[in-house]
Amino acid sequence: MAVVRPFKGVRPNPALADKVAALPYDVMNTEEAREMAKGNPYSFLHVSRSEIDLDENTNPYDEVVYIKAAENLKNMMAEGVLIQDEIPKYYIYRQIMDGRSQTGLVACSSIDEYLDDTIKKHEFTRPEKEVDRINHFDYCNANTEPVFFAYRAKEEINEIINKWVNDHKPVYDFTSDDGISHILWVMDDVEKIAELENLFKKVDYLYIADGHHRTASAVKIGLKRREENPNYKGDEEFNFLMTVIFPDEELMIMDYNRVVKDLNGNTLEEFLKKVEKAFTIEEWKGNEAYSPEGRHTFGMFVEDQWYKLTAKPEIINEEDFVERLDVSILQKNLLNPILGIENPRTDKRIDFVGGIRGLKELERRTKKDMKIAFSLYPPSMAELFAIADIGEVMPPKSTWFEPKLRSGLFIHLLG
Known part of the structure; x- marks a missing residue:
């Protein structure tokens, strides 16, 4: 009760x-x-x-x-x-x-x-x-x-x-x-x-x-x-x-997006080659910033170009309520292994931008004090409830209300 x-x-x-x-x-x-x-x-x-x-x-x-x-x-x-x-x-x-x-x-x-x-x-x-x-x-x-x-x-x-x-x-x-x-x-x-x-x-x-x-x-x-x-x-x-x-x-729940300070010593070509091991990469040809259309798709903005990333099936664990979240997929398969963001709670090279600020804010930040930005598809209330019900927690900066x-x-x- x-x-x-x-x-x-x-x-x-x-x-x-x-x-x-x-x-x-x-x-x-x-x-x-x-x-x-x-x-x-x-x-x-x-x-x-x-x-x-x-x-x-x-x-x-x-x-x-x-x-x-x-x-x-x-x-x-x-x-x-x-x-x-x-x-x-x-x-x-x-x-x-x-x-x-x-x-x-x-x-x-x-x-x-x-x-x-x-x-x-x-x-x-x-x-x-x-x-x-x-x-x-x-x-x-x-x-x-x-x-x-x-x-x-x-x-x-x-x-x-x-x-x-x-x-x-x-x-x-x-x-x-x-x-x-x-x-x-x-x-x-x-x-x-x-x-x-x-x-x-x-x-x-x-x-x-x-x-x-x-x-x-x-x-x-x-x-x-x-x-x-x-x-x-x-x-x-x-x-x-x-x-x-x-x-x-x-x-x-609105999207809670990420911006990162640098490419962790990689050239853009080296970085993209590493990313495509876990994600398919498409150059976004639209006139607007890329806003993810559904789960497991991501926007990426670097050097004035938007890309659409799609997580490959082999990196998605739909059986695990936390691991299947897009924030988890991005952290585990890109932010940590490629960009070196081990702990997003404490690492000063990453910052978070609430969806209310819009995707133009991601572009602005990459031109001001950051190198690369990621737009995410937001989790649902059902996902939040499911994780809370089993006593688990969502990754940091997962939800923006x-x-x-x-x-x-x-x-x-x-x-």
């Missing part, structure tokens, strides 16, 4: 929602955050990237930054920029990008279900990357940003959510600067909340789609609060973390 619990959300005054809403903290650096929030005292970046309100030389991981975040959150609530609902509620969050919509339920999930693997993972987390959000959540005493969950769609759940959306007026409805629509409904009917909560108990698993480090950080803060409160009962807010849970049928959840539209206080 999946625990999906309503909560007393902290959210913007409706008149200020579009000014409060901000991109997630981890898609920008400090300078970019400072520029984004310039002239906007309501931006949630004053909480999620509070170093922007301190001296420019401040270390963004210094304790003073987390103290400032807590202070800014408290002030935004005191000034009515943010308000808290008096009773536990669900929130329905719809995003529309390029005509495609995804509608998720904003709720709280159990930290125990993360620990017992009812909440499935598909990535490793690195403890050093968790520390920042652990401190941030701790000082703010809140889950200040949600994590992005998915589940196998259930018709009964869809019906309730869709009926609520059709029958009620949203409390927020605005379009952000990047053209994405953000619409939020508040579900405050106690009977409907109970019905939805019970239906989720029939859902076997929830899956982390995006935000593994944030999820791990939220769980660790919950465990820290338990240590601080040894007589806890289990229903305290710190036992839960804030999530937005989407049905899989509405989600789309768009649109990103906006921060500041809902916050979960831990006590």
Whole structure:
């Protein structure tokens, strides 16, 4: 069963929602955050990237930054920029990008279900990357940003959510600067909340789609609060973390592409000869960049020429859920043996470009600071679920989800 619990959300005054809403903290650096929030005292970046309100030389991981975040959150609530609902509620969050919509339920999930693997993972987390959000959540005493969950769609759940959306007026409805629509409904009917909560108990698993480090950080803060409160009962807010849970049928994984610094000492002719041992190579004659048409096809851009690569059947292991992924095939048969990228997590010669940036960005990078680029066909939600179900993890930088959840539209206080 999946625990999906309503909560007393902290959210913007409706008149200020579009000014409060901000991109997630981890898609920008400090300078970019400072520029984004310039002239906007309501931006949630004053909480999620509070170093922007301190001296420019401040270390963004210094304790003073987390103290400032807590202070800014408290002030935004005191000034009515943010308000808290008096009773536990669900929130329905719809995003529309390029005509495609995804509608998720904003709720709280159990930290125990993360620990017992009812909440499935598909990535490793690195403890050093968790520390920042652990401190941030701790000082703010809140889950200040949600994590992005998915589940196998259930018709009964869809019906309730869709009926609520059709029958009620949203409390927020605005379009952000990047053209994405953000619409939020508040579900405050106690009977409907109970019905939805019970239906989720029939859902076997929830899956982390995006935000593994944030999820791990939220769980660790919950465990820290338990240590601080040894007589806890289990229903305290710190036992839960804030999530937005989407049905899989509405989600789309975008490509996550690669650029590499050099040809690892090979001439182009030598490199292509090595590549053709595992892939068929075709010069792409189209006017546009080559975007892979299906699984096991790849685009390659080097020296102002696009190529189409097709993995040869003998290198594909369709029986292994991880090995058959295109990111695995590329890594095992080209990036590692030919270009010398043994560990893509740590090697400074490789970088990753989310599909939202487009294939022109790959061309730009090869002309600026890289030598060669690869475009990939994205994995499916079914592949993500299958790997998570058997307790395996996907290779690093396998999935890119768009649109990103906006921060500041809902916050979960831990006590």
